[in-house]
Amino acid sequence: MKSLSIFHCVSLGLMGVLGLVKELRSATENSASCCAAIEAEYPNQVIYQVDETYEEANARWTQNAQLAPTCIFLPETAHDVSTAVKIFVAQACPFSIKSGGHTPWAGANDIDGGIAIDFSKMNDTAVSDDRSYVRLGPGGTWHNIYKQLNGTGLAFPGGRCPGTGVGGLTLGGGYSWFTGRVGFVADNIINYEIVLANGDIRNVNATDDADLYLALKGGSNNFGVVTHFDLSVFEHRQLIYGGLAIVPINVTDAVLERFSELVSASKDFPESDATLEFFLNGTNAAGQQILLWLSDTDDTNLNGPHEALQPLLDLEPKILDRVGVTTLVDYPHDVPPVTRVLMTTATFVNAPSVVQGVHQLTLDHFEKSFSGIPNLVFDFQYTPIPRHVTEQSLVRGGNIMGLNDTTDDLIIVLLMPLWQDAAYDDDIYALSQDWLRLIHDYTNSVGAGSPFEFVNYAAPFQDPMASYGDSNLEFLRGVSEKYDPGRVFQKLVPGGFKLGI
């Protein structure tokens, strides 16, 4: 299925590649003219390379995601975005879209020589009068939103780390502490305000442009620039039981076994969740730790026994134990900006032996291939998507991520090496691709493979849109054709994961 779609891209690409290169070259030359045109409309909202504020405005969570746009445009309203898109399209200027800027690879949210739309001024948060949803600007970061809504008695699914943005995390599906209770973040968006390729500002929901509404639930930046997200909320004390526990690497077997049991039992304990993070700083056990990110969002059971989490809570010895009653505001731990990172992801069906198998392959690959890279931190994580998450998605109309028919308890594995020196970029990319092949070969060989690639954790050499399956990809391509016949979001917005058309 995937090879067919790659073939399709290649054949189309070969035919059009010369024309496209020419088109993009002249488009890059147009950027200065587009910057001037947008500055004429919004004199205080454009930053150029010569400006003092450029470096800070162009910073990304990780240095290796940073490019050099000709100018940065800071819209304040959907109308500003609409004006900009009309100018960019009329003059064929390439542009990028950045929300929280946490995608850790170059080109997803920044651009060389084009215009970077930066949403940091559109970070408004407002609760609806009937307290059923919150309207979020795309430039909001989740921690600020938790702070602003602190004390309202409302909760909602959002990012688990402070700096991740509303825009990217939500359009990529979005995994939150509440995923077990209400599905993915995208499943809970009841209305998108979006600027289309022709500059139209639309409200897109289950009744208006329902096809586009579905496409946005996992379809990333392929259809327009989203200028507001209306996210369902629910009454909640804003207190959760959870936090971080760290245990030594020598309890790995018990951790994996208990994690797999938690995933299997999660239908009965939908609010209990655990993400495992293995942190290997060298091959010596002294530099290796297991971080257990635990949560139970049932606010009626804060102090009682947390049956599903208990086996993980019981692990001894603990290097750190910060698990207890906490708030939505206090739980996220800051992840400071880093130098170089890559995220690569695979998905597989939960079974204790498969978790152990994936784990052993990853460790072997680290020791054999990655460990020679200087100043490397080898980080990898396991996040559950049990079948009841899919059921929650379906209750809310489903999404386009190819999981609607899944009856398996799935686990996402995320490989996230962190390193310092750009000289090792190519090695890390090649080794991560090798890892991916190993994991796919192994999980397929034991009948536990899943094609799903979580956009939010995917590497540039992956194809998450194709991973949703042939019919979903065709649907997405059809929606693109309908709302963006000129393929603005395929060609003029080259960054991110595209539809291969």
Ligand SMILES: Cc1cc2nc3c(=O)[nH]c(=O)nc-3n(C[C@H](O)[C@H](O)[C@H](O)COP(=O)(O)OP(=O)(O)OC[C@H]3O[C@@H](n4cnc5c(N)ncnc54)[C@H](O)[C@@H]3O)c2cc1C
């Ligand atoms: C420290 C850390 C913690 C993380 N935690 C989580 C987590 O808890 N749950 C989870 O699901 N993921 C998580 N992720 C992954 C994260 O969701 C992705 O990196 C995501 O892309 C971040 O969103 P962003 O807005 O910050 O990214 P950006 O890089 O700004 O945007 C990501 C993509 O979305 C597009 N985009 C952004 N805004 C818009 C818009 N308004 N309209 C159209 N397109 C847009 C961009 O063009 C880009 O291609 C984490 C990542 C990191 C680095």
